[in-house]
Amino acid sequence: MTLQLLHFQLLSAALFCIGLYGVLARRSAVLVLMSIELMLNAVNVYVVAVAAFRGFESSTGQVIAVFVITIAAAEVGLALAIVMRLFRSRGTVNMDEIDVMRG
């Protein structure tokens, strides 16, 4: 049995589902963010794997992965700023207690 595309696809699916579990089950906003990072990584693995196994030389998958990483970095910065702000104004980062939309 040699290494094939299916292995990477299954790894990506498992990583994504673990991230999904984290997003659904965790209560702290920072932990939810970390789980979202896991899901983004799973998508990256999938895209890069499909691009690498396609059989001809194409850098599109890697470029898309670079963009995903860029957006993920921006997202983490913004989201953690929001978390800090929430913590200062509400005194908690528990997702269950943050249930209003006005500041």
Place this chain on the structure above:
Amino acid sequence: MLLFFAAAAVTLFAAFGVVTSRNIVHAALFLLAAMGAVAGVFVLLYAEFLALVQLLIYGGAVIIVILFALMLTRASEHLGESDTRRRPFAALAAAALFGVMAAAFVADSAWFNSTTRVSVPFRTLAEDLFVVWAVPFEIASLVLLVALVGAVVIGRAGREEDETFPETGEPDGDEPARTPRSRRGERRRRGA
């Protein structure tokens, strides 16, 4: 093959640690391990550039920012991660999604499955990134700038309302008193 299974095992174990560990600092370190293992998977896919980017941005920047956020918000806030009410539902949803995805991938592999990996030379990657994808690249830089400015604005705004604490209309008492530690964190953040 062996390398792949090692990297995959480390990735999944660390990811599991991220979502189950009770100590949030341990969770952050597990995330670092997961990112490193994913970088190893990228190397196995002949995407060395991505592996480096992954290590630099995730292993360096994102983890540091997350650890800073943990330090500035109160650490005790993140303990008590025992929500038994939602956990079975979340596990069920994740397992169901994994089942669906795995079935789809296995069914798909009968139709298209390859065992040959193709590496992309740096030159091709750079040319594609800066010629074909030049406009999205610039937009990405703009997005980063907007996110940076937005984070600064969100982090700084509302200085007065910090002093008078809750004005959110929630009944008092469900908001725990702020500890001196968090105030110190605020001052440090403002001073930065």
